[in-house]
Amino acid sequence: MTQRAITTMPLALALGMTGSVLMADNPIDTQLPNAPELAAYGEMAVGVRQLELVNPGQVEILSIDPTADKPETLPTYDRPLTVEMWYPAQAGAAGDTTMKAFLRDGTTEVTLTGRAVRDAAPAGEGYPLVLISHGYPGNRFLLSHLAENIASKGYVVASIDHTDSTYRTQAAFGSTLVNRSLDQLFVLEAMAQIAGAGGDFAGLYDAENTGLIGYSMGGYGAIITAGGGVTAASVAYPWGGPHGTLAIHQAGSDTHNALPDARIKTAVAFGPWGMNAGFWDAEGLAGIQIPMMFIAGSEDDTSLYENGVRAIWENASDMPHALLTYVNGGHNSGAPMPAPAESFYFNESKGFDISEHYSDPVWDTVRMNNIAQHFVTAWLDDHLKGDADKAAYLDLVEDSNAGVWSMNEDGTEKEDHTYWKGFRQGTAKGLKYEVKGK
Template sequence: MTRTSVVTLPLAFAATLAGSALMAENRIDTQLPNAPELAAYGDMTVGVRQLEMVNPNQINILAIDPGADKPDPLPTYDRPLTVEMWYPAEQGATGDTTMKAYLRDGKTEVRLSGRAVRDAAPAGAGYPLILISHGYPGNRFLLSHLAENLASKGYVVASIDHTDSTYRTQAAFGSTLVNRSLDQLFVLEEMAKMAAEGGEFAGLYDADNAGLIGYSMGGYGAIITAGGGVTETSVGYSWGAPHGTLGIHLAGSETHEALPDPRIKTAVAFGPWGMNTGFWDATGLSGIRIPMLFIAGSQDDTSLYEKGVRAIWENASDLPHGLLTYVNGGHNSGAPMPAPQESFFFSEEKGFNISEHYTDPVWDTARMNNIAQHFVTAWMDAHLKGDEAKASYLDLIEDSNAGVWSMNEDGTPKEDHSYWKGFAKGTAKGLMYEVKGAAE
């Protein structure tokens, strides 16, 4: 073997490896054979569009020195927000179905593949609007599997990049505490204007009939937006929002009482944060004004479960609130998209394998995503579309493992059949679904 051949073969092999990484599909639209019924994509072609918004004259939390005297007036700035919008598009539209997104390390850009066609012409009218709010840190693509799936079923979905809270802009936590709910409501208002004004998206969706989905800190924000007020103790945390700026969300305050928007009819919160650190109590959570679905892993070590998400659900207001639990699942239960291929590396800077941001030690991510797609579809269809048939998918025995499969030869259920609706025989395992609160 010549020196040339010795050098060339490793280079060719390295090029092949590099090429395979560059060509990674990183699909967000995986549908496993055991996916529950309502996880399936709808019949609509989906489009996707990037929007840029600016919320003027917002408190500039990053410009406030917690160790100095409180500035008067508080510094302000124009707060930029990038939004990714998925929507029903002209049937049969074709084009680019990839998205570029950064990984948890904030440096590596990857390609994601789905079914939504970039900048496709919208089609139809009057669809419900859903807002999506990521965790800290996160980005607008973290729940893209759910956004695209819902859009195929007749929703317009706006997913927010929260400034100071994305992988590339992560900054002082106080900014997230104060701004998360404000961002959600600002984007709702901007989307409402876009639908009302003349233009390509006029009339496409009904912003008066809106839902909200939040993950982790997005779930924290969703609780505030829904009417849950934070505790006085949390307003005073030295490590939280400086100089009492979180007081605008204090339970019982005039500013918080004026915050909830009647256009938002329901919300879904994946692993909502804050109960474990004293941001919520029974008084604040009693202020929730809309039905909420909480989704959690029973081994969540970030928001916690018994003293975290489950305690939020138990103390929420007397409305129909659901709790879906992935038994033995962690903080990532249901929400994050499958880990991109390029994320499987250890980051010395972050101190962990980047793929851990997306994965769970016990549950397969695509499986968790399919279950979440099923339940969120049933929940949103019931609350935003008034679809009573979909509500029946939420009328379940609490423990999925206890369900009995008992069918007649003609496929109709026998009297003792209690298996979770929408799940094929043997596929409803390791889940709990509970409901509290009075009927609407």
């Protein structure tokens, strides 16, 4: 390890290094004192379990030579997908609450700690299902803070490891472009079959009432799954899906017109990628057929903001769509878990400090996570549970800095009170929330 690597590592780790890095707890469940109201964990115990799924007969993008003539028959394979499932568990569940996950460097395995008990017995029935789809690269634990949080409030969450797109399996980008939405839809169907079969999870959740959360390339996939079709130009990119394999997602194609799956009622997209690279236009985005919340940083230098995420929101269909903006936040706004302690080192082969994959130059990560937990809870409760009370948390003045705190002595609001609901006095700063559509 270089001297630069040691000096950029937290002091507690650097002092304890004797040939290996000390193990850290890396909590994903931190709640700051100024966290907004709906960020708080729910009353339910949470379990977590790993599932191994296989999607048979999928086109094997990595085996296609884009420089050679198109073969008469495209190669296929059985595509493996690992899923981490968080769910409401029996009260008093106790046991292992750690998770093993690899860092962005693809080689360092770390321990994450939360509140979910490994393989705890599930409890209840009929919960909404939520799918989580990470970025490129990423893994199923990247949004674990959000998965565990909403599971405690009565959701079953299935977070996907997308083959060819994880830290350990990162491969040609064309595979991610073609497979991202297909993976989401396959996992939905697989989860529906699990809930309908006998066993621990029979009846636990209702796959007919599903939400989808995607970050970056997961957000790209969520837009496709929601009905947004990609452009003809993007199908033809030489660095994209080889030999037109992305055409299955092109706006107006028969395959894409079959979307969205009626079981998916709403979606949340953090920093969705693609507008910046010509994958979306007004015609394709008009195909979105479910309400969506978009979450972005105004200084996103990966998906971009004005010509990226905001442009997606502005061009989306007439369905209700919201845009939550972390002012001065970057691409990591709200989605990634806090940077594990072991990630604070400069990786020579990657050319950057690994912690940068999780963090933001301006915003505190836990603060961003708590805000995301608050808004995603309100959005999902409104759209998947029909909880009309939560809609009040989404009826806000656009600029949080413009909100007025005006309360009576008995704690009731005065007529001129416009402060963001659920935020304590002085804590709703640096955010914007805008809504379009009917």
